Structures are given as C-alpha cells and as structure tokens.
Amino acid sequence: MDIPFDQLLIQTINGIVTGMILALVASGLTLIFGIMDVVNFAHGELFMLGAYVGVIVLAATGDFWIALAAASLVIALLGAAIYLTTLRPLLGRDPLTTLLSTFGVSLVLQNYALWQFGPVARKIQEPFTGHFTLFYLDYPWYRLVIALLSGAIIGALWLFLKFGTYGIWIRATTQDRVMAQAMGIPVPWVLTVVFAIGAGMAGASGFLFGPLVGVNHAMGLDWILKTLIVVVVGGMGNIAGSIVAAIFISLLEAYASLWVSPAQAIIVSFVVLILTLLFRPTGLFAPSRK
C-alpha cells in the first residue's frame, strides 16, 4: 500500500486539530461527570450556542477575542442557570433522572436555536485568513490557531485545578463530596461553578470550531456523540484521559478517511468504544485507580 507521506502528514495535523477541539469539549463534560455524576446530554447544545453567541458578537464588534470571551462567559452563565434550575434539585437521585433532565434541556435548546436563528447554517468568516503551503495544499493558519488556543485553555484549566485554593476545592469535592463539606468547602457553590466552567469550555470550542463547518442548530448532535465516546474511552471523570482519547480517536478517524469517506471514518470511533467497553471499561487511558 502506497500512501503519500504528505497526505499522512496533513491528516495527522487535521486529526490533532479536531482532537484538540474535541478534547476541550470532552474535558468539560468529564469534569462535570467526575464531580457530580451527571452525564450532561446538553453539552452539544452548549457547544452550538457558543458558536451562535460568538458569531453574533463577532458580527457586532468585529473582534475575535471579544467574541471568544463572550461565547465562553455567556454559555458559562447559561450553564450555571441550567444547573441551578434543572439539575441541583435532582442531585442524589437515580442517575437516570439527571440524564433525562439534561436530555430534555438539549431538546429545548436545540429548538430554541432553530426558532431564534432559523434552519439555515451560517457560514462564519475565519478570523485569521491566510494559508501556508503544506506540500500541495494551502493549509489555513486558522486551524493551527484553534488547536493552540484549545491547548491553552486546557492548560489553563490544568493549572487552575493543580494550584490555587479553588482547584483544591474542586478536586476535594470530586474525591469525597461529604468530607469536602465537613471541611467547610461550600460544595453547592463549587458544583455550580464547575458546571459553569464545563459549559464555558463547550461554548468556547463551539465558537472556535464554527468557521470550519458552519454554525447551525443541529451541530451539537454530532459532537455530543463523539464527546461521549471520548469520555468513555478516556475514563469517565478522567480529564487527562479524555484529552489523550480525543486526540487518539481523531487521529484514527483522520487516517481512516484516507481510505474511506469521512462519513464512514466515524465507524472507527465506534469500534474503539466497543473495544474499550469489552476489555477496559474503566477507560483505555485511565490509570489503575485504588
């Protein structure tokens, strides 16, 4: 089999770019699951709404950075609101309850977007135009930029969790919610903030990814499925695991699309999911806990 090296390299870069965005979305989802045992089905819609908010602010101000900040903040606040109204009252019950609740929220948000913005996808102008020549291809700078930005955001999250009082509060609450309370940590507040952070990260990734695919009300659906796969493969609640899993799966899909169409390449993710569930259900990249 003769694959041209340049195609391989391009797909590697594509895989990493998609992987970084996916990692950003997935780490938010797994952070939420790790601390409150909630599978947030509305995560894809937060991604989608982030794209829309970003688009609107970008159109209004013309400034990419303000739009990115707005997408993150507005969706973070939306996340907090969703948590306080639909999730907090249900915590501690059967996990199916919160799952159904977030699923319901996702339906509401999808239809809201449909009603508000209409069914036609919006094409967003890439904020950084310009290409560099990668072999025979004009590779857009923008793709590299979003990979770097995603990495930066994830890095900031890691630093925040590792050092600093609030990082300790979040990690303590994740490990033992009851003892965290007994140590004076305001757990209800911590849970709200973590949900907001996860939502904000989804919102940011939606806006970053928007120019690559066009923004429409259903874009969350593709992403939630892939995000869930990444979270399971990486180990639920394991942030580092989901980052590695995101890049791993995206690379596999990118390479697979050298032979099959991208629509079929997604089969690779499902195969990885099934193998993980069969042989290492706690996650391929999960460290042996306990």
Added chain:
Amino acid sequence: MSLIATAPLLEVEEIHTYYGKSHILDGVSLEVGSGEVVGLLGRNGVGKSTTLKAVAGLVHASRGEVRFEGRTITRSPAHRVARLGIGYVPEERRIFPLLTVIENLRTGLDRQGVTAARKKELLEKVYTYFPVLAERRGQAGGTLSGGEQQMLAIARAMMLEPKIILLDEPTEGLMPRMVSQIREIIDVLHREHVAVLLVEQNVPLTLEASQRIYILEKGAVRHHARAAALQVNDAVIHQYLGV
C-alpha cells in the same frame, strides 16, 4: 442534669434521626463544655456515629435541636457548621486520597480571614505534633498507612481552628503504639483548649482521656457520669458495653 458550671459550647437536645423508617436516634441529648473532653460510649449500632454526623450537619435531624455557642445549627448545611468551628474526623478517616498531605491540610487551611502568617503558624504546629506528616507532605493521601491517615484526618480538622472536634473511633484498627499516640493527641487538643466529643469502643482509653462520659443504647443516652467516677469493671459499663 448539668454537670458543668458555665454555658455549654455544644448542646444537643432530644434529636431524632431516621434512616428510611429505621429510627436511629430516639431523643439524644448531651452537652459539651468549652475545652472539655467528653466520651460517648456504646455498642455497635446504637447511634454513636450518627450523633456526631447529626452535630456536623451530615445527617438530617428530623426533630430536636443542636446549639453551638448558643446559636441553633440544627439544619445548617455541613460546610457552614464546619466554618463555625466544628471539626469532624469520621470513622473511616476519609482523607482525600488523590490530594497530597499538604493539599489535604489546605482544604481546612484556606479559609477567609486567615493570614498567610497564621497559615504558616498552623502548619508548623501540626508538623510539630505530627512529624510523619511533615516528612510525607508531598505524598498523596491514599498512599499513607492507616495510622498516618488517622493523623492526617485529625490534623486536617485542626486546620479549621475549631472550638470542638468530633472524633469517631480514632483508634479503630490501629496498632497499640498508634493507639497511645492518639491518646496523646487528645491530650494535646485538651491543652490547646479544643473541646473533643469522642466516640470510642476502647473503654479504658475513653475513661482515661475524658472528663465526662455518656453511654448510648438503642438511640438514646442511658447513663451520664464523670469519667473519674467510672471504672472499667463497673456494673453499668458491663451492662451497656459488655456482653
């Protein structure tokens, strides 16, 4: 009957708790004075741990009242109870396994109104009393031995600068050498004027370390006396704790 002269630091009045339909605490009343060590004895399953959890706000009391420094805290959320100055050391220790020793301590240390200097002071004090924690300060809590985890659990509660510490069976599962260390720590707390409500199965240790004793059975206090007036071989001890 109140055996203490000054107003009590902690007052528990006729609290009832349920677990589903199971009536666990059936009207428990007790008091702890400022700086006092009070022992809570009783067989397994009588409600000793539940009493501590009800005071800490981790278990809901459906009836009755808990007052701390005169202020009612009965249905306050646990994190607020902790901030008021009630430290809790559970039976299973429950240190945060993936946080380092110092991060565990910081969960109690990082509070509003504590200066950096004071934090340093508190850490130094804890390292003096628990040198093994100083040695292992960068290690993850889950890698410590049982005795070390018990030290950490107590030290962590001390970081809250509490006025009272609720200790649930601190010597359970520990070797005799560690048991005497725990005994010393209780004395240290007493010297530092921190009150202790001590739940224990080890009768001699409890009689030695406490000023007063309550004996619990079937969810209520059945006997109350000064520790000095009780001996291990007393009939009342055998009645409620023996076989």
Added chain:
Amino acid sequence: MTVELFSDAFLRTEDLTVRFGGLTALNQVNFAVQRNEIRAIIGANGAGKSTFFNCLTGVLRPSSGHILFDGGEITGLSPDRISHRGIARSYQITSILPNATVLENVRIAAQSRRHSWSLLAHYRAYRDIIERAELMLAAVGLLDKANELAANLSHGEQRNLEIGIALATEPKLLCLDEPTAGMSAAETHDTMALVRSIAKNLTILIVEHDMQVVMELAQRITVLHYGEILAEGTPAEIQQNPRVLEVYLKT
C-alpha cells in the same frame, strides 16, 4: 469448649472459609447447632456475621469448607434450593414488597411451598395458601392489618412482617439478621415476645447487637471475632468469659 455431638447437629459447618481477595472474612469456622435450639451470633462489625448468614442461605459461595444441614450437604447450593431445604432468612434491611398488601407479601412466600402449574386451577385451590398466610399473620400479630399496603406499616411492624414472610416458607431453620435494628424499646420488646412464641419446633439463629435481646432469647451464644469463633456457651458463661470481655471492652 464443651464437646459437641457434631454428628448429631442439625446444622453444622466444617472448616468454613470465605476469602474476598486478600481479606479472610471467615476462617475455618466449625459451627454446630442442635435442633430446636435458639442460638445467638454476636460480634463486632466486620466479625463475619453477615458473611456467615450469606453462606448458610446460599447468597455467597464459600471459598472452602462444608455446610451440612439436616443430614444433607448444602454447600454452594443456590438460595432457592436452600429455601426448599428449609432454611429461611429475614434481612437486616427490610426487603418486603412495599406496594403489595401485607397478606399478599406473606401469601407469595406461602405459595412457594405448593406448586400450582395449572393456569386453570380454581381459586378455591388457593384457599389453603391464603389460610396459611393468614395463620402466619396471626402468629406475627399482623392479621388485623392484612389488607394494608406493606409500605404503610410502622418500622417495627415491617420487621415483624419479614419474620412472617420467612415463616410462611415453612422453614426448619430460621435465620434472623438483626431483627430489632432501628426499633424503639417497645417494638424490641414486642419482637422478642414474637420470636419466643414462634420458637417451638423451630431452630433459630439470630444475629444481634442488642445484648438484652440476646441474653433473654438465646439458649447459647456464639461470639465471632475477625472471622473466627472466639467463644461459645450459655449467656452466663459468655458474660464471664475473660477473652470476650477483653474484646468488647478493649481492656
């Protein structure tokens, strides 16, 4: 330890051992109970009492050793086979059917003793099952609540219903797992009277923490400690046993 006529024992275990990974929950336990005896099993949490019951009732398969009951080997049999052999159990956490009536709860257990494979059997064929269920309810003092939903009973009544359900399976050996847990002093007293009244022609094993119940009900007591039998004897003997006191009072 007195010499037991082990070979005559109604229920006995031979070197019963249960290991969970690195933890030995029961270690070579040799236990024997005579027919119609009331035996209490006591010990600290984690001593192995529930594990022991779980082995007897087939919920847990022992790692090694044998359990012999009424002349037959029951080691490793499934719980339903063991129930048919005549061992019944009440649980520490109430496991009645909350949405069925009190009578229905007991009737379902009573049915297990009489198979009726015919879909066309007349309701009169069930008369005897219903009668038996009512008899059981009378025995546990719940006949007047027969048509109440089980969920509406008080805690003490629910625990007694559990005993009634166990009795309805016509057991030869009844295992009671902390029957007075969570009960008030009054309810405990009632349950103790109940157990005394059903004890004729029945062998009873009872795990309890409430020493008053143990001392008043048990003819003999077995003390478990870290998965081994620490002592066995009459209530008076156990109360004086220095090793038992040491363990309980940590002197």
